[in-house]
Structure formats: structure tokens, C-alpha cells
Amino acid sequence: MATELTNTTHARSPFGPPAKYQQARLFRIYNHYRVVISLLLVALLFVDPFTADTRFRWLDYYQAGVVSYLALNGFIALLLLAGFQPRQRHITLSILTDILVMHGLLLASSGITNGLANLVIVAVAAGNILTPTRMGTFYAALAAICSLGISGWAVITINESADDIVRAGSLGILYFATAVILQGISKRMIRSEALASSRARSIAELEQINQQIIQRMRTGILVLDRHGYIRLANAAAEELLFGAASHQAGESGHHRELPPPLKRGLELWLRNPGRRIEPFQPSNTSPLLQASLTQLDQDQGDLILVFIEDMSKVTQQAQQMKLASLGRLTAGIAHEIRNPLGAISHAAQLMEESPNLDKGDQQMLDIIRRHSRRVNGIIENVLDLSRRRAADTELVDVGHWLEEFREDFLQTLDDDTPVQIELFCDDAIPAARFDKSQVEQVLVNLCDNGLRYSKQHSGQNRIQLAAGTSADGERAFVDVKDFGPGIAPEHRNSVFEPFFTTDKSGTGLGLYLARELCEANQAHLSLVEDGEPGCRFRITFAHPGRMI
Known part of the structure; x- marks a missing residue:
């Protein structure tokens, strides 16, 4: 310059x-x-x-x-x-x-x-x-x-x-x-x-500055022809759509095909330009994306300009509004539900002390106690969600941090219960920016679930932790794999929905809260289909240069 x-x-x-x-x-x-x-x-x-x-x-x-x-x-x-x-x-x-x-x-x-x-x-x-x-x-x-x-x-x-x-x-x-x-x-x-x-x-x-700005924007920008081939793409678009920045990003003659979900959305938009494309995921481990399309040349309409937005930003804003509403709601929940719930639990304890209880009454008391604890757990989870502070991020060495987490987590378990936690870390894992305490809550939840389902299915308290690098070589991820029965295909799209559970004693908020915490740190929690027994949950962190 x-x-x-x-x-x-x-x-x-x-x-x-x-x-x-x-x-x-x-x-x-x-x-x-x-x-x-x-x-x-x-x-x-x-x-x-x-x-x-x-x-x-x-x-x-x-x-x-x-x-x-x-x-x-x-x-x-x-x-x-x-x-x-x-x-x-x-x-x-x-x-x-x-x-x-x-x-x-x-x-x-x-x-x-x-x-x-x-x-x-x-x-x-x-x-x-x-x-x-x-x-x-x-x-x-x-x-x-x-x-x-x-x-x-x-x-x-x-x-x-x-x-x-x-x-x-x-x-x-x-x-x-x-x-x-x-x-x-x-x-x-x-x-x-x-x-x-x-x-x-x-x-x-100015053109050079604009080019640098476009390439460094976190919003993906594409120029397509009417057949769905990419003519121009910035680095963010390559990262969001394909998980790796192409060496030809931003150059002409770059005829790479669109991911199938976006290509279907383009075909629908070409038939009805006024229609808005639904949010989509290029792959199971990708964040939810929103595409906005417009004709680059209004007269000829040969080229189409596409803006790709990572919905995690919108999700974060929605979360802030949601948490503010939950804060007001949970105050009422704590007063209106916990008081009668406490009375029910206290009455159950008094009935338990009665010498005239038969076997049927005892079973009824067990049901009351169990569901009282479940309702109380739901209230605690919702209160924790509404009280959650903003993410206090720092740049973290993922491999070293995961080793420390494994040691700390093993110390919290019962000494009488043998637990096997295998750890695998790739070489030269990129650093990640997140709040350690919040992401550790997610890992504790995933590890507890994994150990419980592994023991129920195989009789062994065994899970695997793995840290690696995404396809673009710039983002880190952490996998938690269990050896349980796995999740049925018809339930895979519902596991992160609130109050969905296949465990009768669960509240259905664990994985939902885990994903919420990941989104607050601009990470993405997903269920990976690897074709192996059990479940593999993956936390994919954002680029370390992206400030939260």
C-alpha cells in the first residue's frame, strides 16, 4: 500500500x-x-x-x-x-x-x-x-x-x-x-x-480491499450459473458448504457443484424467485445454514448471487431473547411448582413412615418419589439454562485441555466402579476459542450418558474421547463415543429436541442443553453416523479467529 x-x-x-x-x-x-x-x-x-x-x-x-x-x-x-x-x-x-x-x-x-x-x-x-x-x-x-x-x-x-x-x-x-x-x-x-x-x-x-474484505467475511458469498455450478466463492462459503477452503476460491472457472440441499433449494427458487429457501445442513456435522438468492444481472439473469449465513449467530441472538423470557418464567416456576412439589414430596415421606402400608401402597409411593425427582430435575435444568452467564472465551489447546478433563472426570467417579475412558488425539490440532467451564458441562453430560448406556448394553463402563482436525485443517473437533445400543434411525433427528428422551427416568433436556451451550460458544454439537455400534457425538469448534 x-x-x-x-x-x-x-x-x-x-x-x-x-x-x-x-x-x-x-x-x-x-x-x-x-x-x-x-x-x-x-x-x-x-x-x-x-x-x-x-x-x-x-x-x-x-x-x-x-x-x-x-x-x-x-x-x-x-x-x-x-x-x-x-x-x-x-x-x-x-x-x-x-x-x-x-x-x-x-x-x-x-x-x-x-x-x-x-x-x-x-x-x-x-x-x-x-x-x-x-x-x-x-x-x-x-x-x-x-x-x-x-x-x-x-x-x-x-x-x-x-x-x-x-x-x-x-x-x-x-x-x-x-x-x-x-x-x-x-x-x-x-x-x-x-x-x-x-x-x-x-x-x-479499492477493488483489492473489497476482495480482501469479501474473502475474510464470515458470511459466505457465491456466484452461480443457472445450472448450479459455482463460478466464484469466498473462503467463508467454501468453509460453510464444504468444510474446507478451496485453493481456487474467489477465482473464475471454479465449477464446483453445490451440496444437494442447496441445489434443490436453487431449483425451487428458479421456479419461484419469490420463495425463500429453508435452512439446510450440507452434512450431518455442519451447522445450520440459511441461503438468500438474488439475480446478479436483472436483465439477463444468467448469474445468481447467493449469501450463506451461519444460523448460529441468529441462534445466539434468539437465545439471548429466550433466556430473558425464561428468566421471568422460571421465577414463577420456582414459586408455583416447587412449593406444591415440596408438599407432595413431604406427604410421601410422611406416608412412608406409616406402619399400615401394604405392598401396593409402597409401589405408589415409589412412583410419587420418582416422578417428583424427575419434575424437580426438569425445573433445575430450566433454571440452569435461564441463569447461564455469557461465554467467557479463551484460546485453548484442545489436546492438552482434553487430557486434563479426562483426569478430572475420572476423579469425580466412584472408586469402586471400574471406568475405561480411551483418549485419542491427532497431531497438530488447531487451537479453539470457547468457555472451558461451559464446554466441560457438555462433555460431562455426554460422558455420563455414554457410560450409562455402555454399561446397560455391554456391561462395561467404557467410552472413547477423540480430538481431531476438520477437513479444512483450521478447526478442531472433539468426539465422545459410547458402546451402547445406539439411537434408532427414526429418532436421530429428534435427539436434540427439548423433553425428547428414550429413557423413562430422563428429563429430555440433557442433549438440548448441551447443544445450547455449544451454540453459545459458536460450536456445533452433532450426532455422527460412522456405521459403528453405539453413538458418536461430535463438538465442532468455530475457527479460532472468529471472536464470540
């Missing part, structure tokens, strides 16, 4: 880098003109017969001057073809040489009345275009002095007509007029070119 700003500053000067390149290009064009003129002058020596006594004063000097001028221009042309970059002093020397050579040829020929005087006007004009400064005025002054000098010499020494002096004065006026006009035009063109270059650089810088 600093280089661009420096170039912008130089562009305002006639001799800054952009002006220098333009000056060199114009000098190349002028030298082509000089080569053509010198070739014509040499050719005229052979094509147009002449009488030396009537048309030339010094024929030999004229011929030598024309041939030398051609050789000089040819040599300069070869230097330019070889890559020589002319500087200001080279251009100034070339213009001065042209003015002096042309006046030398005028002196050797028939004087100021010769048509070669028109070539002096071209040289003065070229000088003022190439150097629109006071040096251009000097070219005009030199040309006028030379013209007047030749005419004056001819009148004094060889008795030429005094009209030559008038003609020379007229040429001098023309030289100065040419200089003034072309200097004004050249300076105006240089300022316009500098302004255009500055704006072009500003546009290029």
Missing part, C-alpha cells in the same frame, strides 16, 4: 514515474519520425536531380549532413530497440541536435526559404510536447535565433533579399506560438493523465 501511495504522489509531477514512461514512449514515436524524415532527405538526393549552383550553397556539406543525420537517427533507433531507456538529458540533447542540424542544412542549401524550415517547427513542437517546461521555450528561442542568424548572415555576406529577415522573424513568432500552445496542451494532458492514473490506482486499491 505504501508503494501505491508513493507512486500516486509521483504521478502529479511531470517527471514522476508514470510521466517518465509516457515521455519515453513519445520519444520512441518521435525518433521513428526522425528516421523516416532522414531517409526521405537521403532519397531525395538520388531521386530529384539538382544543379548545385542554383539550389545549394554548399552541396557537399548538405550531403554529408543528411547522411550523418540518418546515421545518428538509425543508431538511436537501434539503442531503443535494444531496450535503452532515454532520460531527460538524452531527450533534450536530441531536440537541440535536430534544431541545429536542420538550421545547418538550411544554411548549406538555399537558406530560410527552403522547405526544411517547416521541419524546425516540428522539432520545436516535439520538444515542447516531450518537455513542457521552460526548456520548451528555450527550444523556440534557439530556433528563432538560428533562423534570424542565417537570414542576417545571408543578407550581409551574399547580398540576399532582406525579405528573408522578415520571414525569419515570422518563423520565430511561429516557434514561440507553437511552444506556448503545446506547453499549455501538454500540461493539461499531463494533469488529466495523472488524475486518471491516480483514480485508476484508487479503483484498483
Whole structure:
């Protein structure tokens, strides 16, 4: 960026880098003109017969001057073809040489009345275009002095007509007029070119900044054709849709197909552009996404612009509103439900002390106690959800943290119960940003469930903990796998719904609260289908650069 700003500053000067390149290009064009003129002058020596006594004063000097001028221009042309970059002093020397050579040829020929005087006007004009400064005025002054000098010499020494002096004065006026006009035009063109270059650089810088912003946005942006092929995609879109940022993200010709859920939504939208696409998941471990589509070109409609939003942000906002409502609701729950629930539990305890209870009454009391505890557990879970503080995140080494959690969790279990917790950690796991205490609550819930179902199914208190890296190599995940009976396919989509449970003694809020805690930390809790017995729950953390 600093280089661009420096170039912008130089562009305002006639001799800054952009002006220098333009000056060199114009000098190349002028030298082509000089080569053509010198070739014509040499050719005229052979094509147009002449009488030396009537048309030339010094024929030999004229011929030598024309041939030398051609050789000089040819040599300069070869230097330019070889890559020589002319500087200001080279251009100034070339213009001065042209003015002096042309006046030398005028002196050797028939004087100021010769048509070669028109070539002096071209040289003065070229000088003022190439150097629109006071040096251009000097070219005009030199040309006028030379013209007047030749005419004056001819009148004094060889008795030429005094009209030559008038003609020379007229040429001098023309030289100065040419200089003034072309200097004004050249300076105006240089300022316009500098302004255009500055704006072009500003546009290029703005385009580069926009490109960087688009690539770093957490909102996914896609450009699709009507067949559902991706033409352009930023890194966030690649991460959200495919779990990995492609090396071709943001480049044209990137014809990757859309995930099936989004492709079906695109087909429905093409049939009814006013229809909103339902939220979808590209895969089982992906967060819930929302796509918004619009035509990029309203006239042709060949390309479609798609914005992909991670619903976890919206979910977080909804959670804040929900928690505020739950806070007011649970205060009433605690008063209106816990008081009669306490009375029921107390009455059950008093009945239990009665000596006249038969077996049927005892069973009824067991039912009362069990369901009282269940109702109380539901109230406690809802209260915990409403009281939950905001996530206090920090950057965590996932592998080291998971080892510490395993040791701490084993210490909380009964010593008499043998428990096997296997731990697997990949190498070079990315760091993750989350609230340790909240995510540990999730792991405790998952581990408790896993141990309970593993023991019920296999008789062993055994689970597996694993930490790994997502497909994009930038996000960490933690798996909790049990060896229980697993979850029936028809129940897999309902396990995270509140109050859904297959355990008669459960409240149905454990996994729901676990997912809520993960969403509060911008992580995603999902049930992974790995084709193996038991259940595998995966916590996929957000990119460590994403601030919560």
C-alpha cells in the first residue's frame, strides 16, 4: 500500500514515474519520425536531380549532413530497440541536435526559404510536447535565433533579399506560438493523465480491499450459473458448504457443484424467485445454514448471487431473547411448582413412615418419589439454562485441555466402579476459542450418558474421547463415543429436541442443553453416523479467529 501511495504522489509531477514512461514512449514515436524524415532527405538526393549552383550553397556539406543525420537517427533507433531507456538529458540533447542540424542544412542549401524550415517547427513542437517546461521555450528561442542568424548572415555576406529577415522573424513568432500552445496542451494532458492514473490506482486499491474484505467475511458469498455450478466463492462459503477452503476460491472457472440441499433449494427458487429457501445442513456435522438468492444481472439473469449465513449467530441472538423470557418464567416456576412439589414430596415421606402400608401402597409411593425427582430435575435444568452467564472465551489447546478433563472426570467417579475412558488425539490440532467451564458441562453430560448406556448394553463402563482436525485443517473437533445400543434411525433427528428422551427416568433436556451451550460458544454439537455400534457425538469448534 505504501508503494501505491508513493507512486500516486509521483504521478502529479511531470517527471514522476508514470510521466517518465509516457515521455519515453513519445520519444520512441518521435525518433521513428526522425528516421523516416532522414531517409526521405537521403532519397531525395538520388531521386530529384539538382544543379548545385542554383539550389545549394554548399552541396557537399548538405550531403554529408543528411547522411550523418540518418546515421545518428538509425543508431538511436537501434539503442531503443535494444531496450535503452532515454532520460531527460538524452531527450533534450536530441531536440537541440535536430534544431541545429536542420538550421545547418538550411544554411548549406538555399537558406530560410527552403522547405526544411517547416521541419524546425516540428522539432520545436516535439520538444515542447516531450518537455513542457521552460526548456520548451528555450527550444523556440534557439530556433528563432538560428533562423534570424542565417537570414542576417545571408543578407550581409551574399547580398540576399532582406525579405528573408522578415520571414525569419515570422518563423520565430511561429516557434514561440507553437511552444506556448503545446506547453499549455501538454500540461493539461499531463494533469488529466495523472488524475486518471491516480483514480485508476484508487479503483484498483479499492477493488483489492473489497476482495480482501469479501474473502475474510464470515458470511459466505457465491456466484452461480443457472445450472448450479459455482463460478466464484469466498473462503467463508467454501468453509460453510464444504468444510474446507478451496485453493481456487474467489477465482473464475471454479465449477464446483453445490451440496444437494442447496441445489434443490436453487431449483425451487428458479421456479419461484419469490420463495425463500429453508435452512439446510450440507452434512450431518455442519451447522445450520440459511441461503438468500438474488439475480446478479436483472436483465439477463444468467448469474445468481447467493449469501450463506451461519444460523448460529441468529441462534445466539434468539437465545439471548429466550433466556430473558425464561428468566421471568422460571421465577414463577420456582414459586408455583416447587412449593406444591415440596408438599407432595413431604406427604410421601410422611406416608412412608406409616406402619399400615401394604405392598401396593409402597409401589405408589415409589412412583410419587420418582416422578417428583424427575419434575424437580426438569425445573433445575430450566433454571440452569435461564441463569447461564455469557461465554467467557479463551484460546485453548484442545489436546492438552482434553487430557486434563479426562483426569478430572475420572476423579469425580466412584472408586469402586471400574471406568475405561480411551483418549485419542491427532497431531497438530488447531487451537479453539470457547468457555472451558461451559464446554466441560457438555462433555460431562455426554460422558455420563455414554457410560450409562455402555454399561446397560455391554456391561462395561467404557467410552472413547477423540480430538481431531476438520477437513479444512483450521478447526478442531472433539468426539465422545459410547458402546451402547445406539439411537434408532427414526429418532436421530429428534435427539436434540427439548423433553425428547428414550429413557423413562430422563428429563429430555440433557442433549438440548448441551447443544445450547455449544451454540453459545459458536460450536456445533452433532450426532455422527460412522456405521459403528453405539453413538458418536461430535463438538465442532468455530475457527479460532472468529471472536464470540
